[in-house]
Amino acid sequence: MAAQTENEKALAALIIETLNLEDVAPDDIDPEEPLFGDGLGLDSIDALELALAITQKYAIQLKAEDANTHKAFGTLRTLNAYIEDNSG
Amino acid sequence: MAEAAALAEQLPRHAYVINLHSDRYRYLRAFCAAVIAGQCTLMPPNRLAHTLSQLAETYPDSYVIGEDGDEPPISGVAGSAIPAIDPEQLCAIAFTSGSTGVPKPNKKYWRTLEEGAKGNARLLLGSDIGELNMVATVPAQHMWGMEMSIMLPLFAPVAISDKTPFFPQDIADAINELPAPVALVSSPIHLEALLRSGVKPNRLDRIFTATAPLSRKLAINLETTFAARVQDVFGCSESGILATRNPSTEDLWNYADFFDLDATQEGIRIRANHLPEDVLMPDIVELVGDRQYRWLGRHADMVNIAGKRGSLADINNRLRELDGVVDGVIFARDEQAEHLAGLVVAPGMDVSDILRQLKNRIEPVFLPRPIYKVDMLPRQETGKIAVKAVMDMFNQIRASKAN
Numbered sequence: 001m002a003a004q005t006e007n008e009k010a011l012a013a014l015i016i017e018t019l020n021l022e023d024v025a026p027d028d029i030d031p032e033e034p035l036f037g038d039g040l041g042l043d044s045i046d047a048l049e050l051a052l053a054i055t056q057k058y059a060i061q062l063k064a065e066d067a068n069t070h071k072a073f074g075t076l077r078t079l080n081a082y083i084e085d086n087s088g
Numbered sequence: 089m090a091e092a093a094a095l096a097e098q099l100p101r102h103a104y105v106i107n108l109h110s111d112r113y114r115y116l117r118a119f120c121a122a123v124i125a126g127q128c129t130l131m132p133p134n135r136l137a138h139t140l141s142q143l144a145e146t147y148p149d150s151y152v153i154g155e156d157g158d159e160p161p162i163s164g165v166a167g168s169a170i171p172a173i174d175p176e177q178l179c180a181i182a183f184t185s186g187s188t189g190v191p192k193p194n195k196k197y198w199r200t201l202e203e204g205a206k207g208n209a210r211l212l213l214g215s216d217i218g219e220l221n222m223v224a225t226v227p228a229q230h231m232w233g234m235e236m237s238i239m240l241p242l243f244a245p246v247a248i249s250d251k252t253p254f255f256p257q258d259i260a261d262a263i264n265e266l267p268a269p270v271a272l273v274s275s276p277i278h279l280e281a282l283l284r285s286g287v288k289p290n291r292l293d294r295i296f297t298a299t300a301p302l303s304r305k306l307a308i309n310l311e312t313t314f315a316a317r318v319q320d321v322f323g324c325s326e327s328g329i330l331a332t333r334n335p336s337t338e339d340l341w342n343y344a345d346f347f348d349l350d351a352t353q354e355g356i357r358i359r360a361n362h363l364p365e366d367v368l369m370p371d372i373v374e375l376v377g378d379r380q381y382r383w384l385g386r387h388a389d390m391v392n393i394a395g396k397r398g399s400l401a402d403i404n405n406r407l408r409e410l411d412g413v414v415d416g417v418i419f420a421r422d423e424q425a426e427h428l429a430g431l432v433v434a435p436g437m438d439v440s441d442i443l444r445q446l447k448n449r450i451e452p453v454f455l456p457r458p459i460y461k462v463d464m465l466p467r468q469e470t471g472k473i474a475v476k477a478v479m480d481m482f483n484q485i486r487a488s489k490a491n
Contacts, residue, residue, distance in 0.1 A: 022458050023439075037447070038447065041443060042452070043451075044394055044453060045393070045394045051255050051256070051285070055286070061256065063257045
């Protein structure tokens with residue numbers, strides 16, 4: 001499993017806390033594993049909850065072109081990169 | 089329509105087509121092309137590979153369109169009139185998950201779709217129809233999306249956006265692209281997310297919501313925040329759109345005058361001229377007066393997660409089909425829980441293995457969360473599983489994990 005950066009670890013903790021994922025520790029989330037569908041197995045309910053948590057914490061709005069490309073926020077790594085690119 | 093007619097010439101020659109376009113304009117164009125070519129569009133309940141291959145097996149004379157974008161570009165040719173279509177032509181089949189494990193087909197003939205669309209225009213838009221510009225968050229492959237974003241624009245002065253926005257910012261952006269008056273076609277889960285995000289479109293005149301009843305609190309909040317007229321819409325794949333209400337003031341649903349509803353032994357029977365046969369409502373309702381009903385809940389087998397309808401029997405069949413699963417049950421915990429829960433007997437398997445296999449067969453929203461391994465399910469002598477015993481077992485495990 002690829003190593004997590006500090007920011008990725010913080011994001012992993014946010015995901016787990018927001019979505020009440022039992023039995024998953026921040027360290028368990030492989031930054032290059034899919035978050036939705038496969039991998040962590042998040043669904044559309046989670047995507048919306050997570051988007052709200054990210055808005056509240058990082059003051060940015062997630063965007064995707066349509067319901068299918070929200071999978072572009074595919075991994076912890078790409079999601080974190082999106083947040084970093086769009087913050088401040 | 090000219091583009092659709094041109095595309096119709098180029099379609100592979102099969103009886104059935106599975107339209108997976110995510111761009112709404114392309115979906116509409118391909119759907120019309122299929123109708124012109126005399127082909128029936130299959131509407132799978134989800135896009136899982138397993139579902140699609142099961143569908144292809146049941147309908148071997150079919151092909152998929154819209155997956156890899158190898159279609160003629162949009163030329164922007166001006167529209168022309170809708171050609172005459174045989175009212176008895178089978179144009180679409182909407183599938184709902186059934187307790188037998190095979191999706192249940194609901195046939196839509198042209199006259200059902202056309203008359204339904206015209207009826208919906210009367211029911212939802214009334215006589216104050218000027219032009220309305222609409223954006224929908226629901227995909228065209230879902231009946232709510234099909235009726236509002238594909239069929240309605242064909243027969244009413246409604247223009248539909250090609251976008252299918254997901255996140256609140258996407259929804260606001262898509263609305264802001266449209267000239268006034270603007271309507272949003274969506275569902276409670278997206279509307280709630282939109283409200284909580286604090287994002288506001290420049291202008292929103294009407295909101296149509298369906299797939300689950302909208303709470304009064306949410307409705308009032310939407311009206312106040314967006315100054316939009318909110319309409320809650322009730323429908324099912326079997327009958328199409330059936331009823332509407334103002335969710336901020338009304339508890340009862342008002343059903344359209346082109347439907348007859350009767351209480352029978354098996355449930356509420358829906359009859360209408362444009363439906364090929366009578367259908368039974370999948371919900372439990374109490375008829376009130378001439379044209380109203382009160383919604384009481386779903387039949388025990390049905391669940392609604394994130395606006396998606398599923399059959400618990402179907403979900404459980406799929407769980408028990410998995411290699412290594414000896415026994416198991418997936419169930420709805422309570423109204424508050426957002427997800428289903430599960431207990432499974434699968435010696436030698438990790439929970440993650442079970443979920444990995446299950447993901448191939450059921451949609452993400454129906455995956456149990458959490459799912460616990462147990463040695464044995466609390467089955468009675470008859471072999472039946474008692475709901476209470478399952479809940480007790482589940483709660484015990486959950487409590488012990490919290491300690």
